[in-house]
Amino acid sequence: MTVSDLVIARAMFGTTMAFHIIFATLGIGIPFMILMSEFVFLKTKDQDYSIMARRWTKTKGVLLGIAIPSGTIAGVSLSLLWPGFMEVIGRVMALPFQIEIYAFFIEALFLSIYVYAYDRISARARIISLVLVTLGALASAVLISNVHAFEGTPAGFRVVNGHIVDVDPWAAFFNPGFFVTAGHVSLTAIMTGAFVFGATAAYKMLRNSPGSRSYKFHSKALFMSLVTGGAIALLSSLNGHASAQFLHEYQPEKLAAAEGLFETQSHAPLLIGGTVDPDTKEVKYGVEIPWALSFLAGNSFDTVVRGLNEFPREHWPPLFIHTMFNGMVGVGMYSLLIAALGIIWIKFLKKEVLPKWLLWAVTLAGPLSVLAIEFGWILACTGRQPWTIYHILSTADSVTSQTNLGTLYLLFVLVYLLLGIAVIAVLYFYFKRHPLMNDLSNQTDGDDKNYTVH
Amino acid sequence: MTGLTLTDEILAITLIWGFVFIYAVMGSMDFGAGFWSMVYINREKTNATNIANRYLSPTWEVSNVFIVALVVAIYSMFPRAAYSLGTILLVPGCLILLLLAIRSAFLVFSHTAEKYKSLLIYVSGVTGIIIPALLMAVLPISQGGYVVEMNGRETLSLARLFTSPNVYAFMAFAISSSLFLSSLLLADYSKTSDDMRAYDVYKRDAIITGPLSLISAFFIMVTLEREAAWIFDEMMKNIPLLLASAVCFLLAGIALIIPGKNGTRGIPRLAVVIAIIQYMLASYVYGRAHLPYIVYPNVTIQSGFTDPNSFRAVFIVYVVGFAILFPGFYYFWSLFMKNKSLQQREE
Numbered sequence: 001m002t003v004s005d006l007v008i009a010r011a012m013f014g015t016t017m018a019f020h021i022i023f024a025t026l027g028i029g030i031p032f033m034i035l036m037s038e039f040v041f042l043k044t045k046d047q048d049y050s051i052m053a054r055r056w057t058k059t060k061g062v063l064l065g066i067a068i069p070s071g072t073i074a075g076v077s078l079s080l081l082w083p084g085f086m087e088v089i090g091r092v093m094a095l096p097f098q099i100e101i102y103a104f105f106i107e108a109l110f111l112s113i114y115v116y117a118y119d120r121i122s123a124r125a126r127i128i129s130l131v132l133v134t135l136g137a138l139a140s141a142v143l144i145s146n147v148h149a150f151e152g153t154p155a156g157f158r159v160v161n162g163h164i165v166d167v168d169p170w171a172a173f174f175n176p177g178f179f180v181t182a183g184h185v186s187l188t189a190i191m192t193g194a195f196v197f198g199a200t201a202a203y204k205m206l207r208n209s210p211g212s213r214s215y216k217f218h219s220k221a222l223f224m225s226l227v228t229g230g231a232i233a234l235l236s237s238l239n240g241h242a243s244a245q246f247l248h249e250y251q252p253e254k255l256a257a258a259e260g261l262f263e264t265q266s267h268a269p270l271l272i273g274g275t276v277d278p279d280t281k282e283v284k285y286g287v288e289i290p291w292a293l294s295f296l297a298g299n300s301f302d303t304v305v306r307g308l309n310e311f312p313r314e315h316w317p318p319l320f321i322h323t324m325f326n327g328m329v330g331v332g333m334y335s336l337l338i339a340a341l342g343i344i345w346i347k348f349l350k351k352e353v354l355p356k357w358l359l360w361a362v363t364l365a366g367p368l369s370v371l372a373i374e375f376g377w378i379l380a381c382t383g384r385q386p387w388t389i390y391h392i393l394s395t396a397d398s399v400t401s402q403t404n405l406g407t408l409y410l411l412f413v414l415v416y417l418l419l420g421i422a423v424i425a426v427l428y429f430y431f432k433r434h435p436l437m438n439d440l441s442n443q444t445d446g447d448d449k450n451y452t453v454h
Numbered sequence: 455m456t457g458l459t460l461t462d463e464i465l466a467i468t469l470i471w472g473f474v475f476i477y478a479v480m481g482s483m484d485f486g487a488g489f490w491s492m493v494y495i496n497r498e499k500t501n502a503t504n505i506a507n508r509y510l511s512p513t514w515e516v517s518n519v520f521i522v523a524l525v526v527a528i529y530s531m532f533p534r535a536a537y538s539l540g541t542i543l544l545v546p547g548c549l550i551l552l553l554l555a556i557r558s559a560f561l562v563f564s565h566t567a568e569k570y571k572s573l574l575i576y577v578s579g580v581t582g583i584i585i586p587a588l589l590m591a592v593l594p595i596s597q598g599g600y601v602v603e604m605n606g607r608e609t610l611s612l613a614r615l616f617t618s619p620n621v622y623a624f625m626a627f628a629i630s631s632s633l634f635l636s637s638l639l640l641a642d643y644s645k646t647s648d649d650m651r652a653y654d655v656y657k658r659d660a661i662i663t664g665p666l667s668l669i670s671a672f673f674i675m676v677t678l679e680r681e682a683a684w685i686f687d688e689m690m691k692n693i694p695l696l697l698a699s700a701v702c703f704l705l706a707g708i709a710l711i712i713p714g715k716n717g718t719r720g721i722p723r724l725a726v727v728i729a730i731i732q733y734m735l736a737s738y739v740y741g742r743a744h745l746p747y748i749v750y751p752n753v754t755i756q757s758g759f760t761d762p763n764s765f766r767a768v769f770i771v772y773v774v775g776f777a778i779l780f781p782g783f784y785y786f787w788s789l790f791m792k793n794k795s796l797q798q799r800e801e
Contacts, residue, residue: 061562061566062562064562065560065562069557070555073551073552073554076525076551077551080547080548083536086529087536089529090529090531090536094760094764094768095530095768098775099771101526105519108519109516110782169763405544411548412552419559
């Protein structure tokens, strides 16, 4: 195993995850927003919300065509690329994968029921199906992220002379990272769903003249997303704070790398922006907020935050994660601000027409929030390097002994490119052929079955 | 290997056998149906493509869950075996994953992009029918003889793999069985929806592909004796069950031609059930003969087994999980498989 094979294996799995995570995240956020639409429809009896639910269900159905196979690739290639890692996981941390299968079953069964039996089942059965779909998707995400949590804070076993002993699978399951990771992943997935939903509506409002039927339709969608997205963004900023304190306690070198902190100190500054150079141990072009990092890590300025110098150089994660960290937090703040502005504009200023700059700002929040998910996962996984299981199993010891992975990697990249382009094209052409106006003018037709295969 | 006692290892490998079997049947029906939907795409007169699609749309996801369930079951119950399998199956495994991704995505897209529907169905139909062949190649690989050691690391010899008659026999069996089982199922499905024209088409297909699958099964046995005699000898100890499996095949054929209700020919539901029993018997004999090896000759169910505490927790989760899921499965089945009037309303 040469270094380059390890790098290719990491690139391969990283590419799979980067691709899958988009669809997995939307796979939670979109059904949640569909559920919101169905709820509002049930409450207000406003047909627009029902149409919204159906059009988003169509999107969800198409995205599923990528989400499921890319998830299958992720799950299986864990064993193919990281057999050393999966042997330990199989012995100690099999439960989340096991339970995830059931969550996945519930999601798949009830999504099929919701989609393909939409007009055969009652409104109540539809809501129940959607709740189960969302719960199934959320549970899947929480469970799989729990494996990631375990990688950072392994628990429930001991290693004696290279052998794994005293396995307690439930202690491994409820490892110290479980709750904080589960919360962060769930909240940000719903938040991303809401902002993607809202961004689509905002973009459509830019394309339609104020006062038109479509404009009104989309502004309902926009308001619903901003309320949901804003509320969840607020919660996830609190949870993000908890995540940082968690790192301070359990993975100090990750926090130090994310913050570009070399010297252990109290009253540590918070670094925003800039680049961190591991050789000169300097930070360039960044803005430092005095004392803020200490406060963030331990709620007091006296908190001593450990710097990278305390750890051997070969245990440092790559320092570019500082930029990922900034990007993730930045997008979170931006989304929160935009949601607040939108809500103020619509609800408190009672304006029916939103200014163009605000609509563009919301449109931008959609792709940005997907980007933030990518930043967050790169920060989380690259920040754990050089380990797959923190201080127990190194990435180099986890990787397959096979060489010449380059060709396979190329094939995967090509297939992801093909699928990525195809999914965008399919959605684009579908909604072009089925414009909103058709649905709006057919409101009385309850038998509009988008899903029937003819 | 006589007189097995019910140890944790046996319990675990039986569960895995169960998953393999369920996925083999569901996957065959799934990939086969995709292939038939492609074959009959231009037949204006029959509804055969629609029947296949109507089966596929709601079920492919559920079938897909089973392959994930199977892989997870292997790495959680036999982590050491997963290590060996993961190492040697890197190339075929990646190919399967890539094909599966293209197949599933294009299958879903074909329902949405009306304009490119036939192209998408062709791609998903062709990639879909290669997948069972590659999946089935895992069995001969596990029988040993294809793994070479180079510089102290084990690698699958692709040259040896693709020159082995036994591997091709398994692949032929996989493809013909997929076509056989799926046409049987679709015949039953057509009959339930009172589409007698599609029924005749699929019944004919089952009658053609059935014997092909049986011939390739014989071909497997013949080549097995030469290439992996250890498992062949073990299988022969259960020859009565193998014969019973062959008898089931004949019975399934008879069930297709005897007169049914309302003057129609054949009781396809019965044929489906008998054919599943046929495959169950044969795969039991194969699986039993494979014991105690998971990957011959290095990994056995004992050496590959997980930590006992872990196994107990995992096993409890299985029991509880399936108990909770069962009503969901039943509701699903009754919505999409059973209810005749609902099936027809979709037309």
